[in-house]
Amino acid sequence: MAVPDHHYAGLVSRISALGVDLIVVAAASGAVRVLPEVVWKTVTHLATPHWLSMAFGLAAAVLPFLYFTLFWWLPGQTVGQMLMGIAVRRNNGHEDPTLVQAALRSAFGLALFPLWIVGLLPILWDSKRRAWHDKVFRTVVPYVSRLRKS
Amino acid sequence: MTTGSEQSGGWWPAEDDAATSWLPERELPPLNPETAGPPTNNARPVRLALGLAILAAERLRATARPAAEQEASTAAVDRPRNAGPSAAFETGVGLLQQTAAEAREVARRAMDRPARLASRTATWASRLPGANVPRRSLWRSRERIDRMVAEARDRGAAAVAESRADATAFVQTTVNDAIAWAQAQAIPQIVDGLVPHLVDSVVPRIIDGAMPEIRSRVLPVVIDDLTNDPQVRDLMVEQGRGVVGEAAEHLRNTTASADDRVESAFRRLARRSDEQSSDVDSDQSTPPANTG
Numbered sequence: 001m002a003v004p005d006h007h008y009a010g011l012v013s014r015i016s017a018l019g020v021d022l023i024v025v026a027a028a029s030g031a032v033r034v035l036p037e038v039v040w041k042t043v044t045h046l047a048t049p050h051w052l053s054m055a056f057g058l059a060a061a062v063l064p065f066l067y068f069t070l071f072w073w074l075p076g077q078t079v080g081q082m083l084m085g086i087a088v089r090r091n092n093g094h095e096d097p098t099l100v101q102a103a104l105r106s107a108f109g110l111a112l113f114p115l116w117i118v119g120l121l122p123i124l125w126d127s128k129r130r131a132w133h134d135k136v137f138r139t140v141v142p143y144v145s146r147l148r149k150s
Numbered sequence: 151m152t153t154g155s156e157q158s159g160g161w162w163p164a165e166d167d168a169a170t171s172w173l174p175e176r177e178l179p180p181l182n183p184e185t186a187g188p189p190t191n192n193a194r195p196v197r198l199a200l201g202l203a204i205l206a207a208e209r210l211r212a213t214a215r216p217a218a219e220q221e222a223s224t225a226a227v228d229r230p231r232n233a234g235p236s237a238a239f240e241t242g243v244g245l246l247q248q249t250a251a252e253a254r255e256v257a258r259r260a261m262d263r264p265a266r267l268a269s270r271t272a273t274w275a276s277r278l279p280g281a282n283v284p285r286r287s288l289w290r291s292r293e294r295i296d297r298m299v300a301e302a303r304d305r306g307a308a309a310v311a312e313s314r315a316d317a318t319a320f321v322q323t324t325v326n327d328a329i330a331w332a333q334a335q336a337i338p339q340i341v342d343g344l345v346p347h348l349v350d351s352v353v354p355r356i357i358d359g360a361m362p363e364i365r366s367r368v369l370p371v372v373i374d375d376l377t378n379d380p381q382v383r384d385l386m387v388e389q390g391r392g393v394v395g396e397a398a399e400h401l402r403n404t405t406a407s408a409d410d411r412v413e414s415a416f417r418r419l420a421r422r423s424d425e426q427s428s429d430v431d432s433d434q435s436t437p438p439a440n441t442g
Contacts, residue, residue, distance in 0.1 A: 010409020013402075085402035124416045145402050 007093075008129035009086040009141045011120060020080030025064045033060035068106035073099045077144070085145035091138045105137045194316070197309070200243070201317025204235055204310060235310055237303060244306030248298070 009017075036056045037048040071078040076096040077087035088097055088105070097105070109116040119132030128140050376382050 006410065010406070011412055012408040013405040016405050083398060083401065084405055085398070124413055125420070143402075143406060145399070 007142050009084070009143055010129055011123045013084045013086055013143075014120060014123065014131070014141060017078065017080035017084040017086060020083055021068070021078045024079050025067050028067065029060040029063045032056055032063055064110055065103075065106050068109065069099070069103045072097055072102035072105060081141075085143055086141050087144045088139050088141055091140060093140055093142055097137075097139055101137050101139060105133055105139065108133055108136070197313045198316050198320055200310070201313035201315070201320070204314050205317050205321065207235070237307075240306035240310050241299060241303040242306065243309050244302030244304065245299075247305055247309060248302055 033056055037053060040046070040048050040052060068078060071081075072088045073096065075082075075087075076089060081087055088102075089095060090097055090101070116131075116133060121131075122135075123129045123131055130140060134140060
């Protein structure tokens with residue numbers, strides 16, 4: 001069993017970040033799903049059209065994918081990861097993931113969520129604390145706050 | 151005819167000066183206070199009293215006069231307002247001094263026998279025929295009076311100046327002593343006695359009285375100023391950022407140490423299971439001991 005590199009985030013940090021992200025995504029999706037209908041009814045005093053419900057339902061469904069993809073691609077970290085001081089990087093540990101990398105990582109995680117959770121267990125014994133999806137999509141998750149300090 | 155004064159060379163009165171024999175013939179003591187030496191202990195209280203009276207008179211004069219009159223008088227008269235007493239007063243003081251000095255001298259002479267004899271002789275000589283020459287005597291008397299008045303004025307001025315200086319020094323010393331005493335003795339006691347009373351009753355009453363006014367008038371203005379002040383706003387944002395940053399840093403450190411602890415626990419668990427499995431393998435591979 002390889003000795004872990006303590007520059008990379010461990011299981012607790014990553015699960016905590018994921019928990020925060022899930023709360024954020026759930027709140028945002030619920031808001032996107034419900035708020036427009038409430039606003040519509042308040043303003044027009046009419047029943048919500050089917051197309052509007054469908055549109056915002058679809059937006060609420062796509063929102064988690066967009067959230068993870070965009071946050072991993074642009075700043076390299078989601079809100080939960082910002083809070084925990086960790087970030088997703090390419091295998092070299094310095095560059096942000098590409099859009100494709102981020103999108104595939106996000107789609108895989110959301111589509112196979114149980115597998116995503118189980119796939120976090122290899123963090124415990126991997127030398128770079130990588131999960132399965134990190135190995136598949138060639139990413140690592142270092143502590144950015146520690147890196148900045150060092 | 152020679153006069154008595156020429157014969158004796160002292161204060162002896164001439165026979166034609168009998169009418170003015172009470173006037174001093176001898177030299178007056180020096181007028182300069184520095185050369186005159188220190189004042190006697192007997193003269194000092196009197197001089198001090200005189201100086202205090204002069205200071206008081208000056209102060210009374212200053213407060214009694216209206217401002218307009220002061221301006222007019224200072225513009226009209228050459229003598230300044232605080233220039234001290236008048237020339238007449240100074241002359242009076244000088245005459246008083248001379249009188250006192252002469253009285254002392256006469257008393258001394260009266261006790262002296264030759265002096266009495268001389269006095270009788272002078273009286274006798276003044277009754278001789280032809281001794282009185284009124285016109286010349288009058289002229290000499292006037293001259294002597296004038297000289298005496300001038301000397302008295304100078305002497306009085308010097309005495310007044312000395313008295314005034316003494317009184318000023320005395321007042322200054324007294325005031326300084328009083329202030330020093332108050333600082334060392336009175337004020338601490340007053341403050342010690344006053345502070346509990348102030349804290350217990352006066353200050354609470356002031357606060358109770360002022361609080362409604364402060365709440366209704368002052369606080370809204372202060373809050374308005376503070377909320378509109380960009381510096382205060384920046385400071386609050388910066389402080390908020392600092393608090394959030396510290397909390398986030400604490401959370402990060404906690405989760406990072408939790409990462410390490412979970413991982414080391416997992417490693418211990420894995421090592422123990424490895425050891426157990428290796429023990430089981432070794433037990434199975436080892437041949438049973440020969441008991442026979």
